[in-house]
Each structure stands twice: as C-alpha cells, then as structure tokens.
Amino acid sequence: MPLLEVDDVVVQFGGVTAVNHASFEAEAGRITGLIGPNGAGKTTCFNVISGLQRPTKGAVRFNGRTVTRTPVHRRSRQGMGRTFQRLEAFGSLSVRDNVRVALDIHRGFRGIIKPSASDIDGLLERVGIRSYADDRADAIPTGTARLLELARCLAGAPKLLLLDEPSSGLDETETDDFGDLLEDLAAEGMGILMVEHDMDLVMNVCDTIRVLDFGEVIAVGDPSMIRSDPKVQKAYLGYSDVDVDKEPVA
C-alpha cells in the first residue's frame, strides 16, 4: 500500500479548474517528482494533500487512513511535513528559533521541560545552514530559507515530506548537496514528494515522476521514460514562454 494516495482530486476556483481528476501516489523510501508548467496545479495539489485546501471532489489517503477532511495540524502529527513555494519562515525569529518552535510543537509539553539546543544545531547542520543560526529568518537568502523550512519539517520526524520547489535559490553545489540529502532521507525510509523546476535535480534523484498539465496527470514513469514521452515534450515545449529551468515568478 502506498504511503500517500491522491484519488481523483478536483479543485475548482470560481470558474477555473485548477486540479482536474488528478490521481497519483507516493511511496515510503522513494522520491517522487511532480512536474509540470506554471499553473498546472502542482501547488494546489500540495495544499490539498497537506490540508490547506479542501478539494471540490476526490479523496486523499495517508498511511492507510482517509484524511480528506482531517485538519492541517492533525495530518502533520500523523507524519506529514511540507515546505512552501512562497516562503513561510517565521520571519521575526532567528533561524535557530524557527527550528526550536518546530521542536517545541512536536514535543508538546516535553519540549518545555527538556532543552533542545543540541537537536536544533544537529538539524541545522544536517541541512547545511548552521552558520546562519543566529540570523533573523527574514534576512537570509531564499535558498537558505528553503533549507530552513526543510530543517523545521525534519524536527517533526515526518514519514512523508512534501517539498514545493525546494531547490530554487540554491546554487549548483548546494543543489548537489541537497540532492544527496534527499537520497539519504529516502534511504532512511522517508517518502518524499517533490514539486521541482530544476530538471537536472528531478532526473537525478527521483525514482518516479508524475507530470501535471492543466490540472491533469498526463504522464507517469521513471526519469528515462518521462524524458522520451511525447506528451511531456509537448506540454513543456509547446509553450515557448515556459523555460523549465527558469525559476518561476512567485
């Protein structure tokens, strides 16, 4: 049984259909890529999965349970962690306090009693942003803030990570390190579902890729299959103004 199942989800905003009967899944211990042109409905899918958006139709199952109507915080406690395309760092707090809050939330009252300094620094070390620990989170570079969101997620020891364009803002070396980190996390058993525009990263680390266009899943397969799929080529190359490697306008 897959860790996450998105079953025939439809999301409509007024007259616009953002997600159109999308169905896909993500497995534990594997990295699944979700790609597609701008406006294809990827972030909306993430919002439906994490509970920030209620679908017009369809269901989401996580870890064997239907969570379509479960509140956001309860899905998180069941082991779902996510980052955001448009940053959601706690800008008024330092990088270290961002992670501290996440740990406090995860541990509840235990967090108040037991100081967590070493855990925090360990998490910052793991994603590679230890040197920013004392900076305010609204004063750090975008790429660093994305890594901070990842560190915050990891504080909750999730079973499933939803990463929304995690590598935008990272340079080439940082992206490579990031790819290695993702593979390590998957090797530990974490399921990872990732929306990403950096095709090199997607092709290198993903085990499976789903392609969304106009809210529909148009292709599924491993990287080599996706690369040669004519429908995918049309979806991407059919739009002359969409550059798949370019960072999207937030």
Place this chain on the structure above:
Amino acid sequence: MDTFIAFLIPGLFTGAAYAIAASGLVLTYTTTRVFNIAHGAFGMVLSFVFWDLTIRQGLNVVLSLFLVLFVIAPLIGFIMQRLITRGLGNAPVGVSLVVTVGMFVGLIGFAQQYWPEDRIEPEAPRFVPPFWLTFADGDGVPGWQVAGTSITGLQLITILSSIVVAVGLYLLLNKTRIGTAMRASVDNPELLRLFGGKPDNAAALAWMIGMSLAALTGILLVSVVGLDYFGLTLLVVNAYAAAMVGRLKSLPMTFAGAMGIGVFESLAIGYSTDSPLLSTVRPAIVPIFLFAVIVLAPQAQLRIGQVKGMVSAPVPSIPRMGIAGAATLLVAALFVTTASDVRLLQLGTAATYAIVMLSLVLLTGYGGHVSLAQLSFAGVGALTYAKLDEPNLSGLVMATLVAAGVGALVALPVLRLTGLYLALATLAFAVIMEKVVFKSPDLGFGSGGAVEVERLSILGYRFESTGAYVFLMVAFMVAIGMGVLVVRRGVVGRMLIAMRDSPAACGTLGLDMRWFRVGLFASSAGIAGLAGALVAGLRRLTGEADFIFFNSLPLLLLAVVFGITSVTGAVLGGVGLMLLPVLQAETVNVLGSDVKLGGLMFMVIGIGAVLAARDPNGLSNYLFRFGRFLERRLRARIVAGLPQLTTPDGLAADGLTDGRTDGGADETAVHEPAPTGVPLGKVVSDGAPARG
C-alpha cells in the same frame, strides 16, 4: 395583524438599505479580501457630501445625486484601492483590519472637522428631507395607503433601489467578462493572473462600486437617521451581519439576510412594548444575530504566502528590564509627590490606557489577532470590581478572572475561524455590552449609568490618597509590562510570534492553534479587565460612558502607531491616548485664523494608523533604533577614552553587552563580545581610531 403590517413595511425599508450596504461590503471583500470596516463611515461622509451639495450649496437634488453616486464615490473608491488597499488582501488579516479601522476613525474625524456640529448656519439646516415628500394621498398624508398603513416615497425608492442593485450585480458578476474575473480573483488572484486576467482592475472596479453602494445607503438613510457621525457609521454593523449570512460570498444570501434582519428588527420594535425582556434586548438583536452567524460560519482555510517577519521590537534582557522598570517607578514616585491632583488623574488615566494597550501587545503585537472590544473587557473588569464591592486584592483578581472568562467566551465559539471573524465577534460583543449589559439596571452600571467605587487596599494598607493610588497603578503597569516581556522571551512567546508570522507553517508543523488562541484571548481580556478595575478605583466612580465601543478603536490605532509589538510602544501610546481629549479641546492659529483641533486629532490618528499598519512596530521602533545608534556612539567614546587600560580579552566589551536582542542582523556588530585577543580599539574602529 395590524401591528405586523405596520412594522413590516419599515422593516422591508431598512432591510433594503442594509442589503445595499451589505452587497457593497461583500463585493469588495470577495474581490480584494479586504473587509472594509469603514464601509459605513464612507456612507456617512458621502451622505454629508450630499447634504453639503444640496442644502449648503443649493445644488439640484438630481444633479447632486448623480455627482455623489457616479462621480465622487467611484473616484474615492478608485483612489482608496490604488493608494491604500492595494495588495492588502495578501497581508495578514490584522493589517487590513487596522487599516480599515484607521479609515473608519479618520473619516469620523474628517466629518467632525469639516462639518462641525457647533457651526451655526441658519441658511443650511442640518437635515436632509426624504425624497418624494411631495407625494401625498387624498388626506394629505405623505405616501400610499397599503393594507391600512402608509408607505412613503422614500421607502418605495429604497426597496426599488435594492432590487435594481441586486439585479445589476447579478448581471455584472455572471454576464460580463470583468465580473467573471472578479469572481475568479476571490479564490486565487495568482491563478487569475496566469490565465490572463487582471485582478487589479477587478479590485479597483469592486471598490468603486462598493463606494457607490455605501453612498447610496448613506443617502437613503440620512433623512431617517439624521446627519449623525456615529449613527450612520454604526448602522453598517447590521450590514456586517447580513454579509455574514452570505458568508461574505453569496450575494443572494446576503440580500435575504439583510431583509430578514430589517424585518425582524422592525417587528421587535413593534412587539417590544408588550415584553420587558424584548425591549431590553432589542438594541442588541442584530449584534447577537451577527455573533450567532459568525459562530455558524464554516471552518476557514489557512492562508499561505507570507515572507516578512512582522515583529522587530528588540527583547530586553532581564537586567535591562529591571532597570527600565525601576526607573519608571522612580520617576512616578517623584511625580506623585509633587504633582497636582489634575496631573495625577491624568497620569493614572495614562497608566490605565497603557495597561489596556499592553493587553493588545500580547494579543495583536505578538499574536496577530485584532480585538475591537478591548475597552469593553476593561468595562467588564470595572463592573465586576464595583459590583463585588471588595476593594482588596481578591476583588481585583476576581475582576481580572471574570474579564478573562468573558474573553474566552467570546473567543471559544469562533476558535475554528480566522482573524477577521474573531475581530467581528469582538465588535458584536462590544456593541452588545454597550447597548444592553452596561445599560442594564441589574447587570450593568445601574439606572444612573454610574456606580461609586472604593479604592483598593492591599495587606491592610489602603491606597486612599490619589498620589499613592496612582503610584500603585504605575506599579501594576510596570509589573504587567515585565510579565509580557517574560512571556515574549519564552516558549509561548516564540510560538505566538510563529503563529503571527505564518499560521500555515504552524499548522503544517502540527500546532493546534485553536486552544492557543482562546488562552491568548482570555489573558488579553483579563489584563484589560484589570485596567478597568484600577481606573474605576482611581475616579471612585465608574459608568457606561467610560467604556463605549467607539473608544476601543482610537485605542487600538494609537497602540499601532506607537508600536504594538513593544511594551515601550504601549506605554507611550497610553500617554498619547490620555492626551487625546486634551489636544482635541485645543485651538491652534493657522494662517491668522483659529482652528479648533477637535476631529482633526481623529484624522491624524486614522491616517497614522493607515500608514503604520503595514509595519506594526510603529514609532517606538525608531526610538529603539536611535537608542542603538546612541549606544554605539557612546560606547565608541567610552572605549576611546580608555586606551591605557588595555583589556586583552574583551572583558570590557562583555560588561557592556547585554544580549538585548534575539537575532537581528544589524545588531550583531554591537552585541557580540570582542573576539579574544583583539584589542578593543580595533573592534570599534569606525567611531574611534585605535590608539596606543
């Protein structure tokens, strides 16, 4: 049956007027996600404009109507959207609420200043005659006879107008391109942009139409309500209720809700002569209804897409807090031993306001929630203290706890909902308190509207003299200020600020924010209640007039202007609010003529809040920056003056470091101890050349 018909028609009339107002409110909210608290205030000002054009300037009524509805109002709407509310829909809801409350208070100030009540103009009576007054039936009574009761021209016009507005909006939203864009931008302006729509144009149009509808409501109601700054403005609370019936989305439901409210309210007036209970509750029917509708509203979705940290006030270290507190107490001690009684009362009032603002620092500054009823909670505290008649600590504690409990009761039913609904629930609560509870002979401040209160005694010592009592109030203010800062430094403070900066991230990290919100709200209401109990003792007399709903608004705004994220801001804001009536009574000489400040102060506060809302750290933040600047310069001087005392390992620097902030890139240079082994002169080389 006769009563029913006789009150049904006026009910349909007011319902129609509410429907026009509410549809404007819904239109602007759905298109731009800004809930315009000032909708009624705009209607009030525009009806004054109409009166000015027709009665004062003598312009033709039809021409004036055309000018106000189709030129002036849309122009104001366009300017508001472009200059003030643009992009506000993406800001935290607390910001957009403060901005529209700022417009609300500013507009009342503008009207008071521009059309002062005490200006005598014999040729321009402050009255707008109802339309179509000339129409009369056979007996010369204006209006038609329908089923034994008369319907006036104005009533007919209003009901017809509401139908025209309903049909017009339906056609606009469903049959035109821009209407579709308006509906789409409700859910996702980003997506609309990607699909080639222009959310900004849709927003401007929505504000223009919304403003015209506000003007139409004002003009239709002004002949009934009268040219009254507050009466016309607050009628819109009823429109809020109607808008909530439509869940701020559905126009047909909004219309139905408005008609229902109008008719129900009117019938309640008709039947209340027979029922004492009904006549007590009647003024609060609509606010109670508003509260109920909010409670029934569906779970709101968390918003995403925020980047900036809202709170930048520094957090002082414990020693620094102690020094500041002791210094405040010392100054207060010197003051109370020398000042006159008038000055003492002023200081006591300032301390009261400061404590209420401290409750807002916790709730709004750290927590990001807006309360429009903080003085009503203070009123609950004062009332409890007065009724208990226990002028000692236990009375004070009870007053605090009762206010906190009432705060929790207001927040509990709406804990699933977002900030807007919470704020509107507080507004409904404030109106209920003002119109029913505080006025009630049994529950409230009694038939005279005020009760006598004894001053506090603690451990047998009675703070009888005004000086001693005021000193005690300042001591409470200092203690609460320190308490707020201690919270800010700890786990709870961090979580509050995290919730404020990104509720979505807190949710996805697993935080159940609902109970947190209730606790926060209760604490904040409790602090306000304590302030109320204290001020009741100060004046020895307390009454409903001290806690009217409207005064909570300038209080909130001044707290924002002075900096709602810091204790310093609250203290300064308290002094500012105390000075407000003093300043309003002043006249200043402008270009040789005397100008009374009056409403101008409200205008200044309103505009200040509109400008300051996007950065809630307010004026006190500049003070902190100036302080840091001075500190840097002074430090450089001191260090430069001590070149002979070679401090090899940064001891001196440690002594001056206070670890005042919890991060803040610009401060690290000042607060970091000098690295070991580096001569101090080098560390501060900017201002002081290294010597020796």
